[in-house]
Amino acid sequence: MAAVPATVSGVLLEPLVSRDPVGPRITYYDDATGERIELSAVTLANWAAKTANLVRDELGAGPGSRVAVLLPAHWQTAAVVFGIWWIGAEVVLGGDAVLDGGADIAMCTADRLGEADDLVGTGEIAVLSLDPFGKPVADLPVGLTDYATAVRVHGDQIVPESRPGAALAGRSVDDVVAAARASAARRGLTPTDRVWSDGSWDTADQLIENLLAVFAAGGSLVQVAHPDPAAQDRRREIEKVSVTFS
Template sequence: MPNLTTALLEPILATDPAGPRITYYDDATGERVELSAITLANWAAKTANFLCDEFTLMPGARVSVLLPAHWQTAAVLLGAWWAGLEVTLEADPDADAALVTADRLDDVADAPEVAVLSLDAFGRPVPDLPVGVTDYATAVRVHGDQFRPGSAGSAALDGRGVDDVLTAARAVAVAQNVSGSDRVLSTRSWATTDDLIAGLVSVLAAGASLVQVSNPDDAAMTRRVESEKVTAQLAT
């Protein structure tokens, strides 16, 4: 089976590996983090190695991802797909593992393996985690930043196969007039399958660059269009 992350990242890595690929803002905290395709691929590789080595997940396993729209979430998703896993955006009682924020721990209490993300810009761990719960920031950093993907499972995202996800993402990109030369501004949530396809996967599938903003401030957004050389905006 094809691999979703390979399909998304290989064309970008071949054409523009060093240019900005995801620029993340949180207007509530002032955070700004920018990742090139190379850096994004390195984070995805670390995540894939972590999921395979520490959680011993095999292609076709299911992993619940209960995380907001964030650059670290993109790394988690791409890492999971690179490892051939199926991502579900809900608390799935049949999932083999879960990656969540601390406030969603109760939702995945029965998951065999759980990793918690602080989403801290400086990689600080989550304090006072329960025994048996893994801190993502601490665990992932020791893993290699290269990953050789193997086979993929039959599904990639909430029951949809790789081809289905790519077809839907490319259709959204066409509908939003997004192409590989675009710098795309978005405040969309990634909470549902359709939101994630529209807000992240479509941008990567088009070969475009994403400026993702959390807690948007209207005044800052107006300036950002110019400062980030935004050429397209995703409808909310």
């Protein structure tokens, strides 16, 4: 058996693809727009691979590169962070990037372009519309990469980096995986758990607690943006939720 690639994606995402490639892995709701998107492990892995190819081949990232992720808790954000990890680069989140001296590349929404500009200086910026139908960002300034347009031309397979650098806000791959597994164990998560969450992924700790821990346990996530309180009990029943993150 081949060794598992020494990336966060290889350790946390690949086993999910192997064990249950087509079952729901992330179900994303936005109650402000009525959006519902469901991704299997293999679909998420394909999106992550396409992102990895984009970030490596067009934006020039690799081991040692710092990529600022200025995005909400969203299914595309999950694809972005796992894509960055496939190529051995480091994810830095907004506040962490400011504290740690910026980034080489930024991936952001249009409303955070100013923040991205401050962080990367002359570095590359990719902008995500987060549109469920893949629409590009309107009126994007010249010199910026539109993620929705650019990512679709890239392949959905990736050769993982065998010698990754830091993975998340200065933490190594081993540290991030250990923290995710510890969080899963502390909360008693299991592979059969379906987790409801409206938690953010704005800091390294939040990303570990609210996303990576679920995957470390082998579970699946129902991530809700702008939750309508009146809809959640019924949603938990429909989605067969077994654990709720407050």
